[in-house]
Amino acid sequence: MTGLAKRRWQQFRANRLAYRSLLVFIGMLLVSVLAPILANDKPLIVRYQDTVYFPVVEVVWDNQLGGSLPTEADYHDPDTRRQIRQNGWMIMPPIPWSYDTIDFEATGVFPGAPDRRHWLGTDDQGRDILARLLYGLRLSLVFGLILTVCSAGIGIFVGAVQGYFGGKTDLFLGRLLEMWGSLPQLFILIIVSSLIVPGFGTLLGVLLFFSWTTLVPVVRAEFLRTRHLEYVQAARVLGVSDRVIMFRHILPNALVATIAYLPFMMSGAVVALSALDFLGLGLPPGTPSLGDMIRQGKENLQAPWIGVTIFVTLTAVLSALLFIGEGVRDAFDPHREVRS
Numbered sequence: 006m007t008g009l010a011k012r013r014w015q016q017f018r019a020n021r022l023a024y025r026s027l028l029v030f031i032g033m034l035l036v037s038v039l040a041p042i043l044a045n046d047k048p049l050i051v052r053y054q055d056t057v058y059f060p061v062v063e064v065v066w067d068n069q070l071g072g073s074l075p076t077e078a079d080y081h082d083p084d085t086r087r088q089i090r091q092n093g094w095m096i097m098p099p100i101p102w103s104y105d106t107i108d109f110e111a112t113g114v115f116p117g118a119p120d121r122r123h124w125l126g127t128d129d130q131g132r133d134i135l136a137r138l139l140y141g142l143r144l145s146l147v148f149g150l151i152l153t154v155c156s157a158g159i160g161i162f163v164g165a166v167q168g169y170f171g172g173k174t175d176l177f178l179g180r181l182l183e184m185w186g187s188l189p190q191l192f193i194l195i196i197v198s199s200l201i202v203p204g205f206g207t208l209l210g211v212l213l214f215f216s217w218t219t220l221v222p223v224v225r226a227e228f229l230r231t232r233h234l235e236y237v238q239a240a241r242v243l244g245v246s247d248r249v250i251m252f253r254h255i256l257p258n259a260l261v262a263t264i265a266y267l268p269f270m271m272s273g274a275v276v277a278l279s280a281l282d283f284l285g286l287g288l289p290p291g292t293p294s295l296g297d298m299i300r301q302g303k304e305n306l307q308a309p310w311i312g313v314t315i316f317v318t319l320t321a322v323l324s325a326l327l328f329i330g331e332g333v334r335d336a337f338d339p340h341r342e343v344r345s
């Protein structure tokens with residue numbers, strides 16, 4: 006780690022709120038990535054008559070566990086559980102429900118209040134809220150990360166070309182960005198959702214179509230400012246190619262002004278996906294998503310645990326990203342001193 010990078014890391018760690026927010030965000034990301042292990046209606050390990058199975062990663066048929074049907078085993082079925090207990094053992098995840106598992110043995114009406122069986126209750130279809138929360142959080146965070154990285158890559162490239170070459174190139178790309186920004190994003194999403202069934206890749210492509218313009222003005226300004234500096238002029242005199250000057254000499258300086266935008270871009274991506282799912286323009290019905298949980302909370306005001314759960318989760322995610330962004334911005338500010 007260079008001296009400058011070390012100073013920036015120390016400055017970031019000195020901001021206790023930003024550093025703790027980073028730890029919280031990493032924790033949420035790790036927990037959500039491990040959702041299939043933490044919340045699943047299939048055992049992690051099954052030992053049946055001296056044979057070991059791993060149902061989380063492989064299909065185990067009912068007739069392999071003493072049943073009579075050539076279908077996948079249902080580990081919530083009392084007969085299957087009895088056969089396993091009599092001939093071996095199994096280890097269930099801490100949350101024995103997946104995002105689409107319906108609890109047919111639950112008593113009462115849905116949505117169900119939190120209890121020992123469902124720690125955060127059930128939704129109006131009898132599905133465990135905590136399991137759907139973990140899978141939905143994983144989906145939103147992965148979606149936000151991919152969209153942020155792709156948008157940043159395209160935006161930095163276009164901004165670099167626009168700022169470095171200037172002139173007619175800058176004028177043409179500037180007018181193109183103005184037209185691009187005037188496109189009605191919501192109408193395009195409605196048209197796309199009416200023509201095809203929206204999926205993860207479809208929504209990613211549509212949102213990427215609009216979100217890559219965020220970093221273009223910042224990168225363009227940095228390249229316009231830097232291209233006239235002495236070291237850039239010296240590189241041109243020595244015959245260094247434009248590509249090398251742009252991406253080896255100027256881009257590292259331009260990244261200083263753009264890195265602080267990335268957490269805010271990711272928070273915008275998470276909010277956009279949640280809003281589309283809430284409006285019914287997002288992922289297919291049944292997909293675990295934070296937006297679907299928001300809709301569940303709105304439609305089931307008599308079950309406040311649903312609304313409280315999604316409110317706390319979204320507040321934690323967006324607040325952590327906000328504080329991380331502010332900490333990164335302060336860490337890259339050359340006028341700030343490292344605080345003890």
